Amino acid sequence: MPYDYAPFPYTAPAGLTEPEPRQRVVIVGAGPIGLAMALELAQHGVSSVVLDDNNVVSVGSRAICWSKRSLEILDRLGVGARITDKGVTWQVGRTFHRAAEVFCFDLLPEDGHKMPAFVNLQQYYVEQFLVEACQANPLVDLRFMNRVTAVTQNGFTTVEIETPDGAYTLESEYLLACDGAKSPLRQMLGLEFDGELFEERFLIADIEMQGDFPSERRFWFEPEFHSGQSALFHKQPDNIYRIDLQLGWDADPEAERQPEVVVPRIEKVVGHSDFRLDWVSVYSFQCRRLARFVHDRVIFVGDSAHVVSPFGARGGNGGLQDVDNLGWKLTAVLDGTAQPGLLDSYDRERTFGADENIRNSTRATRFMTPADGVERLFRNQVLALASKADFARPMINSGRLSKPCVYPTQAPDDSRLPEMTRPGAVAQDAPVGNGWLMDELGRRFVLLCLGSDTPEVSGIDVIKFDPTQMLRARYLGTADRAIYLIRPDQVIAARWVDADAGMIETALSAARQ
Amino acid sequence: MTLITSPNIAQADEFYAELLAAHNGLSDAQSHALNAQLVLILANHVGDPNTLKEALTLARQGFDTPP
Numbered sequence: 389m390p391y392d393y394a395p396f397p398y399t400a401p402a403g404l405t406e407p408e409p410r411q412r413v414v415i416v417g418a419g420p421i422g423l424a425m426a427l428e429l430a431q432h433g434v435s436s437v438v439l440d441d442n443n444v445v446s447v448g449s450r451a452i453c454w455s456k457r458s459l460e461i462l463d464r465l466g467v468g469a470r471i472t473d474k475g476v477t478w479q480v481g482r483t484f485h486r487a488a489e490v491f492c493f494d495l496l497p498e499d500g501h502k503m504p505a506f507v508n509l510q511q512y513y514v515e516q517f518l519v520e521a522c523q524a525n526p527l528v529d530l531r532f533m534n535r536v537t538a539v540t541q542n543g544f545t546t547v548e549i550e551t552p553d554g555a556y557t558l559e560s561e562y563l564l565a566c567d568g569a570k571s572p573l574r575q576m577l578g579l580e581f582d583g584e585l586f587e588e589r590f591l592i593a594d595i596e597m598q599g600d601f602p603s604e605r606r607f608w609f610e611p612e613f614h615s616g617q618s619a620l621f622h623k624q625p626d627n628i629y630r631i632d633l634q635l636g637w638d639a640d641p642e643a644e645r646q647p648e649v650v651v652p653r654i655e656k657v658v659g660h661s662d663f664r665l666d667w668v669s670v671y672s673f674q675c676r677r678l679a680r681f682v683h684d685r686v687i688f689v690g691d692s693a694h695v696v697s698p699f700g701a702r703g704g705n706g707g708l709q710d711v712d713n714l715g716w717k718l719t720a721v722l723d724g725t726a727q728p729g730l731l732d733s734y735d736r737e738r739t740f741g742a743d744e745n746i747r748n749s750t751r752a753t754r755f756m757t758p759a760d761g762v763e764r765l766f767r768n769q770v771l772a773l774a775s776k777a778d779f780a781r782p783m784i785n786s787g788r789l790s791k792p793c794v795y796p797t798q799a800p801d802d803s804r805l806p807e808m809t810r811p812g813a814v815a816q817d818a819p820v821g822n823g824w825l826m827d828e829l830g831r832r833f834v835l836l837c838l839g840s841d842t843p844e845v846s847g848i849d850v851i852k853f854d855p856t857q858m859l860r861a862r863y864l865g866t867a868d869r870a871i872y873l874i875r876p877d878q879v880i881a882a883r884w885v886d887a888d889a890g891m892i893e894t895a896l897s898a899a900r901q
Numbered sequence: 902m903t904l905i906t907s908p909n910i911a912q913a914d915e916f917y918a919e920l921l922a923a924h925n926g927l928s929d930a931q932s933h934a935l936n937a938q939l940v941l942i943l944a945n946h947v948g949d950p951n952t953l954k955e956a957l958t959l960a961r962q963g964f965d966t967p968p
Contacts, residue, residue: 769937779945 390596390666391512391626395443396519398533403549403556411437412722414547414560416536416573419446420511421690421707422566423518427465428715430527431831432876434722437558438528439549441535445515448667449594449630451704452508452622453605455790456496457814458708459503460878464830467517468503475509476623481605483786487612490774491781495789500858501817502824506789508603508624510594511704539563539576541685561722563686564714566707569674571692577683583676584750586697587637588757591644591670594628595654597663601629607786609756609771613656618756620699620786621657628666631657632698634757641670673697675750677742681710682735689714694742696749699756699787706745709792710738716831716876726900733901741793748788755785799882800895806865815878816862820853829878833896839869845889848896875899904955 402408413429415422418440426436454462454471462468483491496505522528537555538548545563549556565573606621608614617634624630633653635644643649650668655661677694681687690707714734720726758764773780795812809816815836817826828851829836835845837852838859855864864870873881873895882895910916923939924932944953 765933765937766941769934769941772934773938773941777942777945780941783941 391510393444393447393512396530396532398443398552399531400553401531401534401549401551401556403558404551404554408556408558410544411435411558411560413437413562413564413718414439414545414558415564415566416440416547417565417567417690417692418442418515418519418522418530418532419566419568419690420451420514420518420704421711422564423515423522424462424465424708424711425564425566425689425715426522426528426530427518427525428461428711429719430525431465432715432719433527434719435527436529436564437560438522438530439534439536439547439558440530440532443532445512445519447512448510448592448669449624449628450511451514451701452510452624452630453701453705453789454507454509454514455701455705456501456503456505457790457792458705459507460817460826461708461712462514463503463826465518466521467514470517471509471514472504472507474513474625475507476603476625477504477507478603478605478623479505480602481607481786481789483784484606484608484611485771485774485784486608486610488775490609490771491784491786500819502826503817506605506701508622508630510624510628513625536567536573536576539573539686543685545685561685562718565686565688565692566690567692569691569695571688573686574678574688574692577686579678579683581674581676581695582679583674583746585676586673586753586757588753589635589637589639589641589644589670589672590698591631591633591635591639591650591653591668593631593633593650593654593668594624594666595631595658595663596627596666597629597658598627599629599658609784609786613659614653618786619657629658633657635670637672639670644670671698673753675746675753677739677746680735681738682731687714687718687731687734693738694746696745697753698749699752700745700749700789701787702745702749702790705790706741709741710734712877713738713741713879720900730901737795740795744793745790752785752787795879797881799898800884800887800891802867802870802883802885804865804867804885805870805883806862809863809872809880809883811880811882813880815872815874815880818856818858818862820856820859825853825859826878829874831876833876833881833899834874835892836863836872836874837870838863838872840871840886843871843887843889843892845892845896848892873899904952904959906959 413436415438426438479495481493522530535550536547540546546559608619620632622630674695681693689710696702717730758767770783792814797812799811835850839855867885871887872883875881881899
């Protein structure tokens with residue numbers, strides 16, 4: 389069944405008849421990032437107004453691959469179970485050159501995580517679930533058909549807004565630009581992206597068909613069904629399959645979108661004509677970002693701040709990591725428990741994360757669409773070698789899938805403890821009691837004590853577990869005890885084998901700056 | 902490991918002849934392809950990133966100045 393794009397209700401905002409009080413936060417854009425941002429702030433007790441120029445979810449599947457880290461974040465926001473229940477869980481990716489499989493990866497070979505490696509779910513479902521969660525949350529004021537037309541800032545922000553019933557203005561302490569890759573706010577502030585634009589076009593199509601395809605990501609270089617180009621195939625729920633086909637830079641995007649052109653291409657991919665075309669688009673790539681994400685009281689989050697090519701699923705997932713990083717920091721600044729300088733760490737950490745995503749997606753894109761000459765020579769010879777030597781297989785790059793970056797930090801650490809949980813990394817999940825460690829972390833600073841006495845530190849929650857085998861592997865390494873200081877975004881702030889209260893307080897205050 | 906830049910192939914003339922022989926009967930494009938594969942195979946054998954960087958730097962020497 390095709391998705392029912394039911395419009396969300398519009399109600400005339402109060403600001404049309406009388407000035408509204410200044411808001412704490414106004415969020416522009418009710419895509420996955422803006423909606424998640426509102427829910428994240430609400431979990432910290434911060435109210436927000438979300439403005440969107442539209443009143444339906446995104447049309448077409450768009451962002452479909454939600455990483456384990458995103459699922460953990462979305463779970464904290466209350467929609468994790470809906471997404472994993474509805475979505476297609478997968479962890480195996482297969483890469484083919486012509487008809488031969490040349491590389492296969494398994495993303496989560498170890499168990500002991502609440503969330504799977506990846507779930508495929510159309511962006512419209514994710515938006516729908518997030519909208520419903522926002523509508524049920526008294527701290528989120530969601531306003532559809534409210535288009536921002538101008539912004540000014542002077543110690544606070546003022547936006548001018550168009551609605552079907554006229555215009556009004558709204559003031560806020562902070563304005564969060566979650567308005568996507570083409571961000572009108574970015575243009576209103578006169579800000580430009582820096583980075584690479586790739587001269588390549590891809591056709592993207594959702595088709596509905598009956599079939600029993602495995603839940604795997606499949607990528608082809610030079611497939612027989614699409615000569616000389618590349619192709620990507622993903623399973624989604626509702627018998628919807630996503631197909632991306634490389635077209636070349638010379639392709640005419642308008643002509644390629646037409647069903648009489650698309651359908652024969654898809655027939656060659658799936659080998660029959662028993663499918664229904666659900667959505668088609670033609671896109672080109674950019675791997676670029678803003679130099680800074682924080683512009684006084686206007687903060688860019690998600691695609692408005694950085695864009696990547698889709699191979700690697702680093703767009704939507706990277707944006708959710710922005711949300712995760714910003715929520716607690718903005719809350720602390722609004723509540724006066726941290727200086728506004730804490731927002732500089734959002735800028736520093738998330739530009740670092742964006743650079744890692746851009747680096748990975750740029751490399752994948754260059755491998756997939758090599759420039760003529762030596763770049764194409766090496767790409768083709770890596771593919772040729774892969775069929776005769778194992779070492780070349782992992783060099784084949786059809787996208788390195790989204791993983792959270794490890795933030796650079798000078799925080800206290802101990803080399804006896806495992807690398808995967810070093811300061812700057814996101815905490816690793818593990819079963820604890822009848823639940824999951826991830827459910828015990830988040831929303832506040834916590835001290836995780838494993839096999840260790842509990843130091844007396846005021847103003848911080850302590851959680852304590854006897855080390856199981858999995859906790860040992862992920863948190864202790866060769867030590868028999870440890871103390872971890874973990875941030876509200878579940879990032880490890882510092883860790884010790886032994887620590888006294890003074891050491892912990894010093895690390896805590898450093899993490900709040 | 903550092904890049905060995907002193908003579909290290911016992912029968913250098915022999916290897917040189919074998920290298921040329923490996924290209925026998927290939928077109929220019931095929932020869933380029935074979936060389937690319939050879940670079941990748943040998944680079945994987947070396948493995949050490951610093952040694953590889955030194956090799957890239959040495960190979961690149963002289964190409965940056967106009968002829």
